[in-house]
Amino acid sequence: MAIDGFFVKHLIDELIESILNLRVLKITQTRKDMFVFHFNKKGQKFYLNFKLNSPNASTFITDELKNEGDNYNTGFITNLKRLFESSFLNNINQHLNDRVIIFEFIINDFLEGKIKRELVFEIMGRHNNLIILENNIVIDAFNKSFNDKSRSIIPKIEFQFFPTNKSLLNEINYNLIDHPLYLSRNYMGFSTLLSKYLYDHKINLFETKVNPTLDTDSKDFYWFNLFNKESVKNFTTLSQLFTSIIYEPISDYRKQKNFINSELIKVRKRRANLETDLFEANKNIELKNIGNLIYASGKNLNEKYAHIYDFNNNLIELDSKYTLGENAKKAFTKYQKSVRAIKFITENIEKTNDLEQQLLDLEFFLSLENPNINEINEELISLGYKIKQKRINKNKKDSIELLTYNYLDTTIYVGKNNKQNDYITHKLSHRNDYWLHVEGASGSHVLVKSDNLSDELLYFSAMLAAKYSKLNNLVKIPINYTQIKNLKKIPGKHGSVVSINNYKTIVVTIDDNLINSVVIAKKLK
Template identity: 30%
Template sequence: MDITSIKSVLHELSEEILPSRFETAQQPEPNIIQFCLRGINSQTWIEVSWSSDSARILKINRPEKLGAESTLSKQLRFGLKYMALVTIKQDKFERVIKFGFAKKPGDEINKYLIFELMGKHSNIFYLDNNQKIIAVGKQINSNQSSFRTVSTGSIYSEPPKNMKKEPSPDESYENWKESISSVPETLKYCLINTYQGVSPILTKQLEAFSNLGSSEIMNKNIDFISEVNLKKIYQSWKIWIDRFNNNNFNFSIFDSFFYSVWFLKSEINNINNIDEINGLENYYDFYLKQRKIDALIKKIDGIIFKQTNLEKKNFNLQSDLLINSENYQIYKEKADKIFMTHEIQKKDIIKGQKLYKKSKKLKRAQNLIKERIDIYKNKLDRLEEFSALVDNLNSLKNENLTIRINLLEEIKDEICREFNVRTRNTRSQKKDLSRLESAPIEINTPKGLKIQIGRNMRQNDLISFKFSKKGDLWFHAQESPGSHVVLKSSSQKPSDEDIQISADLAALFSKAKMNIKVPISLVNIKDLQKITKGGPGCVSFHNVEIIWGNPTRGKDYIKKNLKRLI
């Protein structure tokens, strides 16, 4: 979060929560603290992250209860209970925020929360009235920093002062140009390296605000930028400083991706009038969840890739052993030749007996090896199914991001449990999974019958056995991994259209979804059996009927009829 956004958030919060009473705190992830303050009329939740790549402070909606047992959150709840937040301080372009707490408004401040939002150096401190550190987000020893060490019990020292030039509204164009021209760099880095408070996002905002007709001005060497364009940038620079100093903020999206807090409503092409605090919360919520989804997919793909290589290695080893075991007849024939000779000696008898023994051993091993080959083949098939489930999450682009995260976490947990894969435990993984369990997709057919679609192994198991009734119909892509689809036809007889759309959805949620047509197995629920040793979602069936599903038609249908997954 850039300094302009930080100041805009603090400006809004200062008007809303000064003074207010501290109520509670929780730590949902190792580098995030959320705490609640109660004002005269309402509660306000604040989230602070000291993550190196997304350090931020935001007002948020009431979060789910998560992380109340962390040591830091307990210390804050115990130390700040019933205390009043009386001051919020942040000096000009510095990225250090100080929350001061007193027993009641008007009393002397005796507790502090300090947030340093400075990229990889970000941190959080909880101090007493003597500036002694009671708790800290991350401790820093002398090997990690030569400037200062950070540990509980030590006295807090501020980070080094920013020695860059402070932006001034009174600076002339000539002085400004001379300051940024001292080093022959791109305009972007001239501004960043010369002035306080300048971040890469601010340079993009200045470029967009100046309407230069070129989107690459900031990446040009300052010596190759025309005087006209440079003066336009300077005018935008002056406007930014003025609005920063006067707390004139307004949230907006520009370039369809980035956000700004200092463009006025008349200067943006934003149809929706977005509140600043809510706009920032929604922006960070969306992109942080999207990043978490990408990280989970990468993690699951890595687990599947590593486990697939292991199972393939075992499969190939057993295949080689099977080929070798098929030579048992050769060893028997060699032994027979030895005993068929007229002149046989003791050493020949010993050699022949060894050959017979080896032949019998290889013959006995064949069945065991074939069993092992089947086990490894089934494991490879299961990994294919998990891979297909992850791929199918992208079938619905308008799906709720929280649901996608929960689904991915469940799939990762299922793979790790089934294949005994150990992953590093973090606080975010110690969630109450029973509360976060996702539900299968439910959608109605054109005639009003319900269709259920499993998105992971647990859901596949539930809709196929626990939720199903006699008379329901089960659909699955033939010889292709994918989701189980159940048409709830026990209540009334399904039409041909109901059956067809169920087949289309089974084709869509399968690995064969890129095909024009997909063969679908249609089975009555009563003809479906669970394979107990095969893991969740493993089934066998008989009396199958094959029909054709169209994935494209299934995709069009689900987009029209499934507005939003909750």
């Protein structure tokens, strides 16, 4: 994670300069995970944004409201409005050197006088949270959790910070640093990105000036430029940096997401109609027995009957406008149509299910950090998505940029969309390479370029399959794995859909610190 304790320290300095001691005029919720506090300072408007969900969870200031929808009516936004509107922002501080910001508000109550309330913003990856406190008692939280073995965040209990065994560091003694991750493993506030950089560049961190920087290739960012490359963009403030990476890219994907949601509604409605037709067709299968019963009844087939009885003396109603022979013929005709219909309907239900899964996969791939939007658009266009396409250079080679990790001297590829999944599974792989995928959910194909999968390599690769899956918010995530030779393409389905034999399952917990350390080691190698 690019945001560490030192990043938070400089972010707080920026917030204090802009909005300290100002009155909260209004609080709005502009997205499912985004809350905005409105301030005014001598006619100038300031908006304090809280983004809760990954990627890029953060708090920052904008000078205009990015009003993407103010129709949320959750209990949490109701409590924020009730408890903080008209209050004054009295203080902003950091818990130790951690990724925790404490906003202290004072409100004047007619009965109780001055009341102090706190808003604790925890930037902790999958555990991001915004917590309302009064007298250190939890009033409400964006993410509530109960755990009988560690801290809980539920109303009416005493608030506790995340426990840590790391120490505070006020001065860096470079003579003690014997490993790239020495600082991040032992001291609060050091991300793996910063720890690795300081191992190679022994700078005076405490005198380094703030220079918000975005790596335009990888989309990584930090509060000063530690990227040894030219493809960077600098910003005047950290808030401008966050505004750029949070608002600008997301607007690019809204049309795609709306198209996917619209298609999912159509697909599910179509399947419901097909399932109704299948139910009726299966009922008509029984008409064969009625036809046989009529012929076996021994009655005159040219006579008309309102009903007959079967061999168990059960009443079978007939259409009295027709003769027995005509009733039998109509029963056999409906039966034969139903047999043909069942096959047709069943095939279409399967195709509809496949299309639904493809749309869900695309929805998931769009949610990943830095998705390859061009490759995703290609697949969406094949499903009817309309987009203004740029003129294609036919001489340009169609290259695929893959997310690649190197762990224990082994290359691991991660597909971030169906095109990449198809490529690494069917074109880049060798039959003895190993393949991993989350069990029962959308996710990336992970290819390990090795025929020897040690326990350590297996667990790391499985963590990647878990991280790049729709189940990445779970604590325990099941991952299926096998060798490429045990996979087969399924005829009639797109290439990333495979059948799998002779596979095993491993359950993993994602270790973001380990994954990030491998990423940073590769970047700064």
